Amino acid sequence: MKKMKFNILMAGVLSVGLGMTSCSESYLDVESKTESNTETFYKTEGDAYRALLGCYDGWRQTSSAMAVGFYLGSETMSYECFGATGNGDGRGYQAIDRFDISQSPADLNLYEGDWKNYYAAVYRCNELIAHEEQIQWKESGSMQGTYMGECRAIRALLYFDMVRLWGNIPLFEAPVNENRAQAPADSVYALIFDDLKYAIENIPANAYPKADAANNDGHVTKYAAEALLARAYLYYTGYYGKEPAGVSKAEALAACEDIIASGEFSLIPEFKNLWPASSAIVMDKPAEGEKADMNKFLGTYAGDGNAETILAMKFTSSQDYNGNNDGNRWQVMVGMRSLNAAPYGKGWGGLTVNPAFVDEFESGDTRKTASIIDLQAEGITADDEFEASYNDQREYTGYAVKKYAPLCFADGTSASKEDGSGDFQISNHQDYVLIRYADVLLMAAELGSANAQAYFDQVRNRAFGGNAPAVTVSKENIMKERKFEFCFESINYWDLLRQGVDVAANQLVTNTKVFSGGNEDAVIIAADKMKATKGLSQIPYNQITLSGGTLVQNAGW
Numbered sequence: 001m002k003k004m005k006f007n008i009l010m011a012g013v014l015s016v017g018l019g020m021t022s023c024s025e026s027y028l029d030v031e032s033k034t035e036s037n038t039e040t041f042y043k044t045e046g047d048a049y050r051a052l053l054g055c056y057d058g059w060r061q062t063s064s065a066m067a068v069g070f071y072l073g074s075e076t077m078s079y080e081c082f083g084a085t086g087n088g089d090g091r092g093y094q095a096i097d098r099f100d101i102s103q104s105p106a107d108l109n110l111y112e113g114d115w116k117n118y119y120a121a122v123y124r125c126n127e128l129i130a131h132e133e134q135i136q137w138k139e140s141g142s143m144q145g146t147y148m149g150e151c152r153a154i155r156a157l158l159y160f161d162m163v164r165l166w167g168n169i170p171l172f173e174a175p176v177n178e179n180r181a182q183a184p185a186d187s188v189y190a191l192i193f194d195d196l197k198y199a200i201e202n203i204p205a206n207a208y209p210k211a212d213a214a215n216n217d218g219h220v221t222k223y224a225a226e227a228l229l230a231r232a233y234l235y236y237t238g239y240y241g242k243e244p245a246g247v248s249k250a251e252a253l254a255a256c257e258d259i260i261a262s263g264e265f266s267l268i269p270e271f272k273n274l275w276p277a278s279s280a281i282v283m284d285k286p287a288e289g290e291k292a293d294m295n296k297f298l299g300t301y302a303g304d305g306n307a308e309t310i311l312a313m314k315f316t317s318s319q320d321y322n323g324n325n326d327g328n329r330w331q332v333m334v335g336m337r338s339l340n341a342a343p344y345g346k347g348w349g350g351l352t353v354n355p356a357f358v359d360e361f362e363s364g365d366t367r368k369t370a371s372i373i374d375l376q377a378e379g380i381t382a383d384d385e386f387e388a389s390y391n392d393q394r395e396y397t398g399y400a401v402k403k404y405a406p407l408c409f410a411d412g413t414s415a416s417k418e419d420g421s422g423d424f425q426i427s428n429h430q431d432y433v434l435i436r437y438a439d440v441l442l443m444a445a446e447l448g449s450a451n452a453q454a455y456f457d458q459v460r461n462r463a464f465g466g467n468a469p470a471v472t473v474s475k476e477n478i479m480k481e482r483k484f485e486f487c488f489e490s491i492n493y494w495d496l497l498r499q500g501v502d503v504a505a506n507q508l509v510t511n512t513k514v515f516s517g518g519n520e521d522a523v524i525i526a527a528d529k530m531k532a533t534k535g536l537s538q539i540p541y542n543q544i545t546l547s548g549g550t551l552v553q554n555a556g557w
Helices: 045-064 070-077 092-098 112-130 144-166 185-202 210-216 222-240 249-262 367-371 386-392 437-446 452-463 475-485 492-497 501-508 527-533 541-546
Strands: 309-313 372-374 399-401 432-436 510-516 519-525
Touching (some): 045 070, 045 112, 045 144, 045 309, 092 519, 112 144, 112 541, 144 185, 144 222, 222 249, 222 309, 222 432, 222 437, 249 437, 367 372, 367 475, 432 437, 437 475, 452 475, 492 501
Antiparallel strands (some): 510 519
């Protein structure tokens, strides 16, 4: 997708006025000749497309602007990872990991940046939806259904993240400026399902063909909306223990089957080739004035927008410290603590991997080495820089996330830019893959497809190089398979939670030996803390204060 350069006025906390203070003197009350506003802008399909890019940019800023972010939050709460980070850092991620604010009592606004970013993005979508009728859509070959379908799907994505994180939240379907109480989750899901159905019905199946992924990758397609519909259905019915008003199980299954029948998608034959860090080779930094051969550097990587990718958030390497937010801002958090071990680049040491999870992989499962960096097995503990990293690392386990590890050249220079000039903190731009074809196969199996065993076997056989031990498809076995297939993809925690709060809490319980600052430590997570929160996250107290008490904090925080 093209880099977005058009700036749309954004919402702030819960809302922000689009009007400007005006003077009564007529000579000051003039219309800008160079800047667009909501009264003059929304006229042509070109305007609609520019506004749609603003919606995509708003969505992207939920991951590229400074905040915890949905990815880090989801993985920190998961069974797979611990909060970790630097030994001298604040303990906000420990509060998230343990569902226990006593870990960091001063952190009353853990997710404030996220709250603002999400509502700002929703506001952009609502602006375009509110002005749909004033746009002069073409009489022939109109893009109205496509653009508005994408816009509504983005809004559904935003609300789906928010309702999972915070439960009851203020619901805005129009760009209004008001303090609003939290809506019941059922109302939020009603809008999510309505928006996704609109997208499915209005985005043509051939709008963004996979064969042209080099030019259209990143757009929400009809198939992405269908996959999101199934994911939202499964989460709602699992977490809330009832059927939603907006969609049936038969519709969710039909959505998955339509994706499978489309022929647009397939499994990448070798699992490791889905991930840059799992495929990359060690390469020297390019000489001054030259660029590295990134295709060679990335080795067997299947590429962005490959046949398995159904929906991904796109980034670029051009983010800077002047407010241009378009990079994968959370990826640096995943890198090993201040440790370059080519091709893996350094980062801030978040999300150390739970050793109990590592031990659960079956023998012969190729997803283990493709997903996880084993520092000892890969010789990293013998690196000259390792000791300093180890002494600065909190909750060291010997394992790190490989799927989203940053990359570096042989001398430790960030490989986020082809010429080696990238900033290791802000220039990372790996796609955040939200939905893969493997997920659709397993969701279809879970929803009761007549081909459930075949779909299940496809995923397992790929994982074991075609030699997977036979396993009978069942809900229990599907959930187990999802744990290994989608580790570190912001899915595990929500899969646990949709099996019930008690199930999730009992799975997350741990008393695991780790090392912090080189000294023996332990990650202790108790079931009662998670149960008290019902799996929901802290609403920023600043927002509660600004609302005048209209907002109510989630239990346990």
